[in-house]
Amino acid sequence: MAFDENVKTEFKVVGTRVKRPDGIDKVTGRALYGADFNAPGMLVGRILRSPHAHARIVSIDTSEAEKLPGVKAIVTSADLADPEDDFFRDIRDNCLARDKVLYDGHAVAAVAATSRSAAKAAARAIKIEYEKLPHVTDVDEAMKPDAPVVQAGRSDESVPEGLSENVTSYFEFGHGDLDAGFAKADKIIERSFKTAATHQGYIEPHACLATMGSDGRGDLWCCTQGQYFVRTICSEVCGIEATQLRVTASEIGGGFGGKTTCFIEPVALALSKKSGRPVKIVMSREEVFRATGPTVSSSSDVKIGMTKDGRITAATAKLRYQGGAFPCGTVEFGAQSAFAAYDLEAVRSYGWNVLTNRPKEAAYRAPGAPMAIYAVESVVDELCQELGLDPLDVRLKNAARKGTLASYGPTFNDIGLVATLEAAQAHPHYAAPLGENQARGLSCGFWFNFGGNTCVSLNVNHDGTVGVVEGNPDIGGSRASISMMAAEELGIPYEKVRTVITDTNSLGYNDVTDGSRVTFAVGLATIEAARAAKREMCKRAAQIWGIDEEAVVWEDGAARPSGPNAGEHPPMSLADIAAVMDQTGGPIAGHHEVNADGAGVSFGVHLVDVEVDKETGSTKVLRYTVFQDAGKAVHPDYVEGQMQGGAVQGIGWALNEEYIYGEDGRLQNPGFLDYRVPVASDLPAIEPVILEIPNPGHPYGVRGVGETSIVPPLAAISNAVSRAAGVRMTELPMSPPRVLKALSGG
Amino acid sequence: MVRVKLWGSLRDLADGQEYVEVEASNFKQLLDQLEEKYPALKPQIKRGVSLALDGVIYREAWFTKISEDNEVVLMPYMVGG
Numbered sequence: 162m163a164f165d166e167n168v169k170t171e172f173k174v175v176g177t178r179v180k181r182p183d184g185i186d187k188v189t190g191r192a193l194y195g196a197d198f199n200a201p202g203m204l205v206g207r208i209l210r211s212p213h214a215h216a217r218i219v220s221i222d223t224s225e226a227e228k229l230p231g232v233k234a235i236v237t238s239a240d241l242a243d244p245e246d247d248f249f250r251d252i253r254d255n256c257l258a259r260d261k262v263l264y265d266g267h268a269v270a271a272v273a274a275t276s277r278s279a280a281k282a283a284a285r286a287i288k289i290e291y292e293k294l295p296h297v298t299d300v301d302e303a304m305k306p307d308a309p310v311v312q313a314g315r316s317d318e319s320v321p322e323g324l325s326e327n328v329t330s331y332f333e334f335g336h337g338d339l340d341a342g343f344a345k346a347d348k349i350i351e352r353s354f355k356t357a358a359t360h361q362g363y364i365e366p367h368a369c370l371a372t373m374g375s376d377g378r379g380d381l382w383c384c385t386q387g388q389y390f391v392r393t394i395c396s397e398v399c400g401i402e403a404t405q406l407r408v409t410a411s412e413i414g415g416g417f418g419g420k421t422t423c424f425i426e427p428v429a430l431a432l433s434k435k436s437g438r439p440v441k442i443v444m445s446r447e448e449v450f451r452a453t454g455p456t457v458s459s460s461s462d463v464k465i466g467m468t469k470d471g472r473i474t475a476a477t478a479k480l481r482y483q484g485g486a487f488p489c490g491t492v493e494f495g496a497q498s499a500f501a502a503y504d505l506e507a508v509r510s511y512g513w514n515v516l517t518n519r520p521k522e523a524a525y526r527a528p529g530a531p532m533a534i535y536a537v538e539s540v541v542d543e544l545c546q547e548l549g550l551d552p553l554d555v556r557l558k559n560a561a562r563k564g565t566l567a568s569y570g571p572t573f574n575d576i577g578l579v580a581t582l583e584a585a586q587a588h589p590h591y592a593a594p595l596g597e598n599q600a601r602g603l604s605c606g607f608w609f610n611f612g613g614n615t616c617v618s619l620n621v622n623h624d625g626t627v628g629v630v631e632g633n634p635d636i637g638g639s640r641a642s643i644s645m646m647a648a649e650e651l652g653i654p655y656e657k658v659r660t661v662i663t664d665t666n667s668l669g670y671n672d673v674t675d676g677s678r679v680t681f682a683v684g685l686a687t688i689e690a691a692r693a694a695k696r697e698m699c700k701r702a703a704q705i706w707g708i709d710e711e712a713v714v715w716e717d718g719a720a721r722p723s724g725p726n727a728g729e730h731p732p733m734s735l736a737d738i739a740a741v742m743d744q745t746g747g748p749i750a751g752h753h754e755v756n757a758d759g760a761g762v763s764f765g766v767h768l769v770d771v772e773v774d775k776e777t778g779s780t781k782v783l784r785y786t787v788f789q790d791a792g793k794a795v796h797p798d799y800v801e802g803q804m805q806g807g808a809v810q811g812i813g814w815a816l817n818e819e820y821i822y823g824e825d826g827r828l829q830n831p832g833f834l835d836y837r838v839p840v841a842s843d844l845p846a847i848e849p850v851i852l853e854i855p856n857p858g859h860p861y862g863v864r865g866v867g868e869t870s871i872v873p874p875l876a877a878i879s880n881a882v883s884r885a886a887g888v889r890m891t892e893l894p895m896s897p898p899r900v901l902k903a904l905s906g907g
Numbered sequence: 908m909v910r911v912k913l914w915g916s917l918r919d920l921a922d923g924q925e926y927v928e929v930e931a932s933n934f935k936q937l938l939d940q941l942e943e944k945y946p947a948l949k950p951q952i953k954r955g956v957s958l959a960l961d962g963v964i965y966r967e968a969w970f971t972k973i974s975e976d977n978e979v980v981l982m983p984y985m986v987g988g
Contacts, residue, residue, distance in 0.1 A: 676987025
């Protein structure tokens, strides 16, 4: 190439804090969210859900409901297809139960009617006969050999013999001689921990509008983190060819991993197919809590040995995660992440995925990692207390760095943990004085980050502006960051670029917006698409000047002659070339498709000060600082927002949020009054400190940032509360009753 | 020969070995060889695995080149939230 394609380190647009392009739409109500889509003749869909935690469906009688005025269609699992793959069959059986209901709130049947009241009346008129079965909602209970079996035959070949059928998979990671390691320790602490299931708590409930025509072609508008994945799921679950279903993603009022699957979309399509009319389904908040994924809850045992001077000699973690009524793949990430921050000679982590009669777990920011690291970092903190060591010094002494054999298998390349810890140590927060009943907590956190399938088109317009077409819903500000990278690469102002998110028929496949992948992978594809357009623009300029293409370079937003024989020609800007593109060969566009790898892992360190009221057991968060390696922060506001958001959600996990099940196996708190997320008055200003250790796997050095920030807060807050209360806390959330119980020695 | 490190719980499915050696020059060949030499690994590979190559994680990427100089670790299929 005639122009430099090496990794950039100097930027004009990237790294600035430009205005977000969707801001005005979102604050004025012009932006279209899931429930904002309507169609002529549209019906209202409603789903009937199980009142039982576990029961066999003996019969479903829809005859009376069908006779009610306004009722146009009723569907059950019999109206869905029969996918070959277990993964899709599980999604189908979660969308509409087949044979058994597996948790309180499990969908059983759905109706479409001309009004909300008619749909509600019809749902009430459906008669379902259940045979109640014993249930289990606790992970430790579910692992006992005589526990009620949630689903038989779902254990894979990794599960050791003799365990309950509810254990679906087993994982083990690590290296070294544990016995020899523990023998070198001056102090060994072994503790057990529990964490509660927590919901992603997105503001916008799931909503969709589906139309299936008599020609077999469908359209679906929905609130999702990945329209292509919705298309794949719906195609499998409803028996529609991918080409016959177009899925458009709405704006999204939060996802955090919880909108990476389907709950209502196949049902709406089935109702539309049966009724011949468009069908809209909007979940209530209660439905969201009862029937969409919370994260896993966990039970774990951690044992760590340490020398008097703070060197960890050996460590083990046994992690048991319940992911609800269907097999999940979450404990493996916990087991891999548990000790990732440490350089250890002897380490082992073990994980069991377990079925319970709870809703199917869905991803939630760094799935599986926060619970594991909570347990590990709690024991590290207690060892520091017992040995009289500074917790930050100990973490620095043991920190993973380039060349460390990671506890999950590979050897680390360039990573930013030490720099992140040093930034925390140097920050005024770490040395700030504390008052009575106050204490400071610290934790490290780790997440992998991913790339994945990505496709981007970049179109040059006649007026010198540029349109970028991408396929990932804008959750964390990607419209801005993608426009910034396009502008940077082309050398034009940010305001000259508009990025739009398109439907599944208008661009090649894109993976879900998850894994902290979008700024990394879509950014990478955008840069490559811009480079393709630059190559074409250089070619056009060369033709106009009558010189060789190789004698043209792209610099500062313009094609310029270069080299001894190029001659003297005034630079041609993007706008100059765009103005004559019809005459020089036609439209100019760049395109890039990639399954991106090389995302680069990231680490965060959180510092928190709390005050515990020993009379009420309540905890006030006084000060919070987040340190995180972002690679290159494309839009620092958004990076800081991700860091603050993860900390806030972590505060909720640590102090208040939990799914509470009664003896009857029913969820007791399916609403924001009883399931308490942090609100502004619960929070201090959260200070984000961005570190920029470039990722060599990205042309601008970008890493993912969306998930790492939720990993450390559980332990950081627990460590602070434990120190302030004078008693080691081992169960989350540390709600006032639980803190009081611990204070009274319970 | 490429030396492949297996995550712990896979070792029971490969005659207890932490490291196995296969003749492969890319990801696809490596997986095919593992399935052929250790059929018990097949269900897990079918469900999905990732591969860490000198510390960089690859999820699919059949034609990623692998040589005996690389550190190769077989890992669970990675996803995010």
